Ligand code: SF4
């Protein structure tokens with residue numbers, strides 16, 4: 057892909073800028089679509105219809121109209137806010153989630169950066185989000201915001217451990233941290249996917265990863281940082297207009313990032329489930345996005361099924377259930393690999 | 396220790412049950428009605444906007460007396476004995492000009508108390524319930540069919556007739572005024 061773009065534009069810088077922008081071109085329409093989908097899924101799960109008017113067919117243009125409205129809104133900064141941090145926070149949150157896309161292989165030909173430390177990089181760089189959230193909560197000078205920020209920091213930091221450990225289980229089998237390599241190892245039929253290898257340990261690791269990733273992106277049942285009924289909107293209570301939209305975009309980008317990692321590490325990423333059938337770089341994008349969207353659907357599904365957990369329950373799940381099980385999986389897989 | 400594993404198993408199992416239920420509901424037809432496009436049929440005796448059929452109104456004020464919020468305002472002017480205002484559809488003779496008949500529908504609480512007292516059944520509930528306005532004054536509905544000019548004419552005539560009657564009364568008055576009054580009352584009783 058790089059070579060191809062360099063050949064076309066004749067300059068490496070242009071080519072790299074284009075490569076860097078491609079995920080953004082994907083994220084914005086995806087976020088609009090995902091918000092619409094979320095509203096539709098939630099509506100139909102509650103036997104409602106959801107948006108039906110804007111744009112004609114099932115209100116498909118509703119989120120586009122919403123974002124245009126948000127862009128026009130007045131940008132209110134609280135008088136007692138820490139102005140600089142308040143301004144910076146949404147961008148740091150978005151940068152944190154966008155940076156993760158650099159190491160996500162969308163297809164066999166396209167990956168932002170051929171990092172040998174892909175998974176490690178993603179885990180490390182997505183921690184930047186916590187900094188942004190804390191900044192937002194602190195600078196807003198609002199009790200709700202601060203509570204939300206503290207909760208989300210505690211939550212993300214503790215859930216990073218089971219996330220990293222469950223990914224480590226696969227890394228041990230693959231022997232590499234490079235996501236593109238990990239994907240190549242899973243090519244062929246779907247039984248080559250890592251989720252089915254060393255059964256059931258990788259499967260358990262996958263479940264651990266999925267649950268922990270829900271907490272990392274603040275989705276229900278682990279959405280206590282944003283708990284509407286207690287904290288208004290958590291760390292983005294004091295944000296309006298474009299900055300609020302930025303948080304929203306970051307949240308949905310994050311959702312796709314964790315889903316993409318789940319599909320790349322456990323479900324073969326851009327590999328077709330049916331061997332050579334419908335495989336190739338272009339089909340690869342299709343499979344990758346389809347798998348990612350499937351996980352996003354499951355996230356929505358869970359959101360409209362489960363109530364919110366309490367803070368102590370949240371910590372219980374992380375430290376007393378997911379982490380020991382993740383260690384157990386690593387241990388078992390390690391022994392299996394040695395035998 | 397046993398409880399720990401049972402709890403985990405229960406957690407996963409109950410989540411799956413919940414997911415099954417929500418997934419089923421994904422395909423249950425929505426109960427939502429696309430309101431302005433599709434409307435529910437109203438019950439037979441639904442109470443909505445009032446309407447007054449002025450052809451039948453005899454100006455008896457029964458409805459405005461019954462109204463608990465006093466939102467019906469009626470003014471009437473007596474017709475002269477020589478004038479014929481016609482009959483209502485029930486055959487009652489109309490004797491009064493209804494010069495003013497307004498219902499402030501913004502005040503109306505749709506209690507329906509004004510409907511049954513009407514002797515000619517000319518005030519009734521319609522099935523219209525969408526009548527929002529930008530100006531509150533537009534919610535004062537005027538039902539009187541008379542034009543300003545007609546009202547002025549009728550009022551002038553009535554005033555004249557009254558004057559004449561007063562003049563007639565005034566002539567024999569000094570002699571009979573005081574004794575006749577109780578008598579007439581008695582005869583009325
Ligand atoms: S419905 Fe009730 S409130 Fe409305 S005009 Fe009739 S009596 Fe008055």
Ligand code: SF4
Nearest residue numbers: 452453455456458513
């Ligand atoms: S009760 Fe009927 S007839 Fe009498 S004033 Fe009211 S609407 Fe007219």
